[in-house]
Amino acid sequence: MTSPWPDIGTPLEQILTPMPVIDEDRLAANIRRAQAYFDEHGKAFRPHIKTHKIVAVAEAQRAAGAVGINCQKISEAEVFADAGFEDILITYNILGAAKLARLRALHERMAHLSVVADSATTVDGLAAAFDGARPLTVLVECDTGGRRCGVQTPEAATELAVRIAAAPALRFGGILTYPAPGGAMAVEAFMAETIALLAAKGIDCPVRSSGGSPDLWKSHLVPSATEHRAGTYVYNDRSMVRAGHCTRGDLAMHILATVVSRPAEDRAVLDAGSKALTSDLLGFSDFGEIEGYEGARIVSLSEEHAVVDIGDCRKSFPAIGSVVHIVPNHTCVVSNLFDRMVFHRNGVVTRVEDVAARGTVW
Amino acid sequence: MTSPWPDIGTPLEQILTPMPVIDEDRLAANIRRAQAYFDEHGKAFRPHIKTHKIVAVAEAQRAAGAVGINCQKISEAEVFADAGFEDILITYNILGAAKLARLRALHERMAHLSVVADSATTVDGLAAAFDGARPLTVLVECDTGGRRCGVQTPEAATELAVRIAAAPALRFGGILTYPAPGGAMAVEAFMAETIALLAAKGIDCPVRSSGGSPDLWKSHLVPSATEHRAGTYVYNDRSMVRAGHCTRGDLAMHILATVVSRPAEDRAVLDAGSKALTSDLLGFSDFGEIEGYEGARIVSLSEEHAVVDIGDCRKSFPAIGSVVHIVPNHTCVVSNLFDRMVFHRNGVVTRVEDVAARGTVW
Known part of the structure; x- marks a missing residue:
């Protein structure tokens, strides 16, 4: 099996999820x-x-x-x-x-x-x-x-x-x-x-x-x-936008996640849980923002699942298998979960860097 | 510099903190x-x-x-x-x-x-x-x-x-x-x-x-x-004890943390933050329990600090430099933060195992 980390030039649509990506x-x-x-x-x-x-x-x-x-x-x-x-x-x-x-x-x-x-x-x-x-x-x-x-x-x-x-x-x-x-x-x-x-x-x-x-x-x-x-x-994050310290156009980190289930009318499930987003709320009542789907709320996380309440989502939520982009509440704790970080420009992978100081615990 | 991971036979008092340890x-x-x-x-x-x-x-x-x-x-x-x-x-x-x-x-x-x-x-x-x-x-x-x-x-x-x-x-x-x-x-x-x-x-x-x-x-x-x-x-954890699914004597994981500051009468600070304990509350209003110090409450975490309100602690809280044992709210997410896990029997290190499936993200 080849490495699951993407090669340079890979479109983001083809990378494995859940995965944080950084806009160069x-x-x-x-x-x-x-x-x-x-x-x-x-x-x-x-x-x-x-x-x-x-x-x-x-x-x-x-x-x-x-x-x-x-x-x-x-x-x-x-x-x-x-x-x-x-x-x-x-x-x-x-x-x-x-x-x-x-x-x-x-x-x-x-x-x-x-x-x-x-x-x-x-x-x-x-x-x-x-x-x-x-x-x-x-x-x-x-x-x-x-x-x-x-x-x-x-x-x-x-x-x-x-x-x-x-x-x-x-x-x-x-x-x-x-x-x-x-x-x-x-x-x-x-x-x-x-x-x-x-x-x-x-x-x-x-x-x-x-x-x-x-x-x-x-x-x-x-x-x-x-x-x-x-x-x-x-990187900036959702908490920085809320506080007015940056604009949405300054958000360099997103977490790519796949819709893995649509079990009920008002519920979708993503493959990014607390082991990808962390449970950091930073004062929010939900665990990240799904870009482009206003009203959809990540109401709970288990370790590998995000449960999304789509009852108030203003537009049709993506089907099973689709990839969504999540703005994390807090970037710093996300970095700490991943051994490598994928960078891209305009949706095409430019490099994959070691998160060299991750796991350095003392 | 020698490896910071402890050798077999090391007393827990000598290991670097913050560090989760497992009772064999x-x-x-x-x-x-x-x-x-x-x-x-x-x-x-x-x-x-x-x-x-x-x-x-x-x-x-x-x-x-x-x-x-x-x-x-x-x-x-x-x-x-x-x-x-x-x-x-x-x-x-x-x-x-x-x-x-x-x-x-x-x-x-x-x-x-x-x-x-x-x-x-x-x-x-x-x-x-x-x-x-x-x-x-x-x-x-x-x-x-x-x-x-x-x-x-x-x-x-x-x-x-x-x-x-x-x-x-x-x-x-x-x-x-x-x-x-x-x-x-x-x-x-x-x-x-x-x-x-x-x-x-x-x-x-x-x-x-x-x-x-x-x-x-x-x-x-x-x-x-x-x-x-x-x-x-x-491993069991604090949430399992609360629910009556295990007793305190079944808690196999503790996180060792050092008291790094006593800035005010009612406040102590530990070196275990959200990058050691995670922000998982699981219904609790604080971020873990400090064993032996009833009334001391971990009221907030930053990435590498836990702020402890000791105003209602029934006994004298340990001095700067002392090590305390924290029962985590949720063990599974703690495992996911550490590349290796230290095991002990009666406070003496028995082995250090690779958390081999940590960082396997897709």
Whole structure:
């Protein structure tokens, strides 16, 4: 049996489903447009590779002008370091002897590795695992309203920065936040106050990094930030369209699925379940949007089936065997399910890339 | 750098997180107990491998007495056929030239392959792709209340069975359903009526297959069924405990996660996000249960973080750097995220198995 992955030149109608596919032109436009925005506003842009986990896509982001890349775990960073990326920020508290040993090995073989910390425990662990001959750059993660990780106040950020700066094995790199969507004013206030507190102690704060695709186009509203991080913008998804951060014409990822059953008048079933779309709702009440069939709703997923309520679909839903295009609620989790990703231009396959950092779990 | 996967003999405390781990003794007991139940009631048992996707686990299920295995897609079946499994039922409507060609190639190299159909379109596609020299066995899928795929009435099931029986390239194998939980009476009624309708036409209905872990222990309430299919029972999960289908002592899978942040009084953050736990809620309002910390609730996931509300946790929540054990809402989707699976006995690693059918997407 030949490989089930499509050859270059294959029309999308002939590929096996369920399968996510990436539109080359929209991908390139998304990369270009975001970088142009940051260039215009004089800010560094650091794409988060969690969305695609593909070396070639990160290379395109770097070629467009990205200052470096953002990873969320050591194992992701190892893949991209292997591929020659020299400036990687891991926005995670790295803890425990096994992970610290891997982090140190990574640091020893690349030019610019940095991580974040939001507690004395994390800082002290890093300080003990590294040494002054080649200090590790550490940024303080700040909670500016996203309510995930991060120190809670500019005073706490300053205190942790002092602790980092005092450790011979570490270098204080700056401050970082993953804000709540729409939180530009809160980010600016937190950053400005922290910078002032640090200055009063004679500590420079070179990098001030904010993040998130939802706030990408509002980065100029955070004058204190020197850098922005974002992942989803590269493919975009249904949640980004809903929030007005992109148009439907910017959607680079679709999931191709086949209609496998039409068991009842008001019900169709597709071959894309939670193992292709994931169960991420991101505030929607259904699991993705079927392009061109307004009113058809993916009301439930089992692992390999999507049940579609077509009772309110305004036009005749496709027959069994037809292929539909689904806009996923959330692209990043879809990438994480597939070992390879199919790219196309105008519906013809251009390449199939390894999702090299998929399955890198620690 | 050495492999990050643990060696045999490694204590679980030393493995990298986030990581699902399987308790050998509970796994073996789950396999044994289910098979003993079906043996006692004189029914065939066909485990669904979607839950684990691991050859060695399916071999244990077969050794215990399983009649064969159940797969949900051709690519899964290919992996298990390669591993020497000779009786595979793919409970899916297979459609389209590319998939039919792969299905035929699979059929040609194994002893007992069967599939299902719930429409004339699917039956006609199968009939055209195979030939009478080596007919393919096809079961009619029936919707007995699960509201996914399946013909809607015993009359429609009979009509489709006649169509299959009339096709020289196909052999009518029987009827199959994936019922709504608690639907034993509906399954029995549908099956008994269909068997009678078929008998009136002189058509034998050798296999009557029902399924689902939720109804596993009620299979004896469906006297017409000759076989039962189930996946989740092998590991069990939080949803199975809630439904009373197993006890906490039958939970074979936990996800180890590290506390990476304690940013606020009422909040802890773990390193297991939607890329380790998935967003499957299965009716819960939180994303998994942290063993030993009643009242702590995983209230939100981002891709690599779980945010835990510890405001109502009855005991002191572990400090940064500590490892906790999470009972996942749904095991099957967790297996699908990891390339390898770590097994242990009493907290010491016994083996690391390839999740061989993970990433087999079509």
